[in-house]
Amino acid sequence: MSHPVEYEGREYSVREGETILRALLRQGVNINYSCGKGSCHTCMCRLVSGSVESSRDIDPALSGSGHFLPCVSRPKERVVVGPPDLDALAKPAEVIGRRLLADDTLELDIAPMGEVAYEAGQHIHIAGPDGLSRPYSITTLPGEDFFLRIHVRRVDGGAMSGWLFDHADSGTTLSLRGPYGDCFYDPRMQGRPLLLLGTGTGAGALMAIARAALSAGHTAPVTLFHGGRRQSDLYLHEVLCELAREHANFTYVPCLSREEARGCVRQGRIVEHAFTGLPDLQDAEIFLCGLPAMVEQARVMAIVAGARRDAIHVDPFDFAHGNVQDDASRVDAIPADPELWAALGNGPGLTAVLTDFYQRLFQDARLSPFFHGMLPQQVAAKQYGFLADLISGRREYFGLNPYNAHHWMVISDELFDYREAMFEEVLREHGLAPHLVRRFLALHERFRTSIVKAEAVPMRVKGVDIPLRTQSVERLDLDTVCDGCHQEIPAGSPARYHERLGTLHCRTCAQLTDEEIAEVMPD
Numbered sequence: 001m002s003h004p005v006e007y008e009g010r011e012y013s014v015r016e017g018e019t020i021l022r023a024l025l026r027q028g029v030n031i032n033y034s035c036g037k038g039s040c041h042t043c044m045c046r047l048v049s050g051s052v053e054s055s056r057d058i059d060p061a062l063s064g065s066g067h068f069l070p071c072v073s074r075p076k077e078r079v080v081v082g083p084p085d086l087d088a089l090a091k092p093a094e095v096i097g098r099r100l101l102a103d104d105t106l107e108l109d110i111a112p113m114g115e116v117a118y119e120a121g122q123h124i125h126i127a128g129p130d131g132l133s134r135p136y137s138i139t140t141l142p143g144e145d146f147f148l149r150i151h152v153r154r155v156d157g158g159a160m161s162g163w164l165f166d167h168a169d170s171g172t173t174l175s176l177r178g179p180y181g182d183c184f185y186d187p188r189m190q191g192r193p194l195l196l197l198g199t200g201t202g203a204g205a206l207m208a209i210a211r212a213a214l215s216a217g218h219t220a221p222v223t224l225f226h227g228g229r230r231q232s233d234l235y236l237h238e239v240l241c242e243l244a245r246e247h248a249n250f251t252y253v254p255c256l257s258r259e260e261a262r263g264c265v266r267q268g269r270i271v272e273h274a275f276t277g278l279p280d281l282q283d284a285e286i287f288l289c290g291l292p293a294m295v296e297q298a299r300v301m302a303i304v305a306g307a308r309r310d311a312i313h314v315d316p317f318d319f320a321h322g323n324v325q326d327d328a329s330r331v332d333a334i335p336a337d338p339e340l341w342a343a344l345g346n347g348p349g350l351t352a353v354l355t356d357f358y359q360r361l362f363q364d365a366r367l368s369p370f371f372h373g374m375l376p377q378q379v380a381a382k383q384y385g386f387l388a389d390l391i392s393g394r395r396e397y398f399g400l401n402p403y404n405a406h407h408w409m410v411i412s413d414e415l416f417d418y419r420e421a422m423f424e425e426v427l428r429e430h431g432l433a434p435h436l437v438r439r440f441l442a443l444h445e446r447f448r449t450s451i452v453k454a455e456a457v458p459m460r461v462k463g464v465d466i467p468l469r470t471q472s473v474e475r476l477d478l479d480t481v482c483d484g485c486h487q488e489i490p491a492g493s494p495a496r497y498h499e500r501l502g503t504l505h506c507r508t509c510a511q512l513t514d515e516e517i518a519e520v521m522p523d
């Protein structure tokens with residue numbers, strides 16, 4: 001028998017065999033999570049009452065303070081779940097060593113008071129004085145030493161990196177939270193080629209992932225591309241060359257985009273080199289750490305090269321910089337794809353795909369709530385306008401760009417991938433060749449960072465944010481009809497106008513409060 005779960009004051013059903021995380025996501029709860037299998041700890045919650053059964057143990061200090069992982073737990077009775085107690089999750093730690101790896105890159109050895117169970121390449125949040133806190137990738141391997149090592153790049157005007165550079169000497173105390181993230185080597189990847197792309201200190205995390213794989217006896221090729229502008233950006237050059245000498249299946253490819261490249265260093269950006277000649281990435285595991293623009297471009301290229309969505313592992317804190325490019329420039333940069341357009345019958349095939357896709361989406365428990373009040377054929381027609389422009393190269397679409405169209409929606413990477421899997425299935429059912437399916441999905445992929453976000457954002461028009469407002473109470477100038485009860489609303493009455501849906505509701509259907517009415521009808 002399954003038991004319900006209460007989260008943030010609301011009760012949710014849990015189906016037989018379903019984890020608490022799955023149940024909450026299915027019912028539209030916006031809960032932070034990442035790996036979904038008990039490794040990254042991103043979804044950690046506190047058990048306020050009741051008990052759960054977990055398929056994976058966590059640090060006893062965490063379970064002792066009432067924490068558990070909803071992604072690997074099922075309720076044993078009715079449970080009440082709350083957000084994690086961040087103070088209880090913090091562990092004191094001490095800096096025990098530091099060295100400069102380059103003018104602007106510092107290596108810190110940090111000894112936590114107590115055990116921190118992590119995977120190489122995961123990150124921890126480090127808090128300094130005044131509660132300032134930033135994520136840093138762990139560059140050591142678990143069990144290798146009693147301390148953790150991180151790499152810090154001095155960021156211009158960066159308060160935390162500046163503080164670590166100037167004040168984090170041996171003996172300085174810090175506070176740690178984590179580990180977090182699912183960008184790490186899993187022994188189940190044995191036998192698959194690993195492709196690692198990083199810029200800046202992303203190389204520290206990638207080196208740890210490569211070392212974890214090699215020390216676990218990974219025999220398939222492991223290729224690490226590290227990109228920088230200047231020679232000094234390639235701050236792990238010697239160490240990575242040494243690793244390549246020690247392991248025949250490890251290749252290190254340094255690339256320089258600005259300074260002249262010499263010796264084994266290649267000229268240009270890593271994305272250009274890594275995807276030259278489009279390797280077949282169907283079996284590969286891909287790790288991306290570094291500049292958001294690189295991560296975004298590499299993700300698109302990986303999809304075109306056949307990578308599975310769940311095989312692309314991204315260090316999530318790199319996206320903390322937000323949306324890297326505006327949609328208009330993205331659209332301008334997308335070349336027409338005459339082969340794909342022809343395969344879609346120059347239009348009718350796209351209509352057929354979108355009609356089927358939205359029919360299916362409107363039946364889906366996770367996606368349909370976003371489309372409340374809309375009709376599948378309406379949405380399919382608008383989507384056609386957007387995609388037909390991208391694929392055919394014409395420029396006739398004047399609807400909302402993806403950033404603005406989704407500004408009010410909370411969409412996780414996982415939900416985005418869920419929609420993509422559904423879309424992929426429809427494309428295949430319509431007989432599109434596999435290489436064209438990838439190219440189609442890569443078009444969507446280019447807009448991921450415009451669409452995926454943890455909270456609603458204001459619309460942005462010509463670089464200016466429009467205040468987030470989807471509903472307003474108005475005093476009507478003309479007689480009209482209520483979209484709820486279909487009764488007349490006489491001119492001069494208050495009504496609620498839903499800007500996005502374009503609907504109007506009378507004071508009864510909209511349940512207007514006296515305060516709301518008084519604001520538009522002060523007399």
Ligand code: HEM
Binds near residue numbers: 383409447
């Ligand atoms: C989980 C993923 C997604 C969800 C839940 C979602 C949901 C929606 C919803 C509800 C709307 C209607 C907005 C409104 O009229 O207020 C919309 C519009 C739109 N979506 Fe998505 N979407 C997703 C992914 C995508 C992707 C991958 C693309 C393509 C890059 C895309 C492109 C668009 C565009 C262009 C519109 C505007 C159409 C128009 O009004 O002219 N969406 N989406």
